[in-house]
Every structure is written in C-alpha cells, then in structure tokens.
Amino acid sequence: MNISYELNFSMKRFHDDINIQQLVGICLDNYHTTIFDDIVGVMNLPKEAAFDFLDELENRYMGTPKFQLFSTYKSIFLNLFVNPQIKNLKGAFLEVLAFKILKKYYNPHTTSTDCIICINGWCSNLTVDIAMEYDSSALCCECKVPTSKFDWNIFKNLLDIKMQSQNFFDVYAITLDLKERMDSKKQRIENSVEESRGIIDDVYCIAREDLANFNI
Structure with missing residues (x-):
C-alpha cells in the first residue's frame, strides 16, 4: 500500500x-x-x-x-x-497534547500533522490533525476542543480513510469535552444523517477522561 x-x-x-x-x-x-x-x-x-x-x-x-x-x-x-x-491556540493545545500522548503510547515510526492522507493515489477530502504509523497498523485523528465543532463531514472523512486503507488506519475523534457530550453529539448526527447509521461507531472517540488514562 x-x-x-x-x-x-x-x-x-x-x-x-x-x-x-x-x-x-x-x-x-x-x-x-x-x-x-x-x-x-x-x-x-x-x-x-x-x-x-x-x-x-x-x-x-x-x-x-x-x-x-x-x-x-x-x-x-x-x-x-x-x-x-x-x-x-486552544485547538493547538489539544492537537499538541494528543500528538505527544499518542506518540509516547504507540511509539510510531512515521508521524504527520495537519495533513491530507493519500492512499494508492486516492486523497482524503479533508485534512486530519494527527497521523501515525506503527508496527503493522496506523491511526489518524481529528481534534476539536468542544464536541459542537464535530459534524458528519469530519466523521465521514475519517471513515473514508479507514475504508480506502482497508482498515490499516484506525480513526479517532478527540475532544476536551466529557464522553457524555461526545456520545450525545454522535447520537444527534445519527438521528439527522442516515448515511452515518451503523458506521459512525467505527470512529473511536477519545474524550477528556479517556485522554487522561493512557498508560504512559
């Protein structure tokens, strides 16, 4: 690939x-x-x-x-x-913090930030904030301080990357809001966007309490 x-x-x-x-x-x-x-x-x-x-x-x-x-x-x-x-600056704080936590946790051999991901000639419609390759897998993330900044287009971009890479990329949405607010945001998207139903949960969500619990 x-x-x-x-x-x-x-x-x-x-x-x-x-x-x-x-x-x-x-x-x-x-x-x-x-x-x-x-x-x-x-x-x-x-x-x-x-x-x-x-x-x-x-x-x-x-x-x-x-x-x-x-x-x-x-x-x-x-x-x-x-x-x-x-x-x-708030957005930058979350992006830098998440990048450094994930880098310590996964010890990747390749990293990139604020980038379009291209796979076999196909390129993502939107940038992602963080991308890492490690061992025989990879991840990419979009970071938003409040969950209100997430919409279906952001989730779809991540899911397209996952699909085009044949699941080589795990995909994440990261927020400083609590998990309850992220779950509520995802539910509102599912209720209003038929295309999202049954697949939006393939995006792993890291909320404030999750960000504090990596084994680093």
Missing part, C-alpha cells in the same frame, strides 16, 4: 507558541495527576469561567507544595486568554 501525507502547515505557528508548548510540557510532566486534569479543565472553559476556576484553584493550592507550579500555569493562561486568537 502506497501511503503519503500532504502537509498543510496552517496550525504550525499555534503549535509552536511558547505558551502552548509550556502548558503541554506541564501536563505531560504531571500526567495522571490533578494538575493535568485542572489544566485541561481550564482550557475547555470560556474566558470568564476559566478565570473563576483559576481563582478556585488558587485557593485550593495556596500553602501546598504545588502552589508554585499552579502560579506558573496560571500566568500562562492569563497570557493565552488575552490573545485574540485564543480559539486557534
């Missing part, structure tokens, strides 16, 4: 943002801890709710050994949320 990747680079400057890189680094250094959960929780909130949550966290960590670390990531969030491109 001839597989290639056409890179887009539309998100590169957001992926490379120093604040995003620092937050992802803190998350990975504190994986399987409340710090990871807190950062992901703040990132999924609108500005005012995020600031209120940071105030709650400050009270929680005050006087504890984790207060200095909290102060570090709070200052990063304050920088991020005043940036007019915060929506792109």
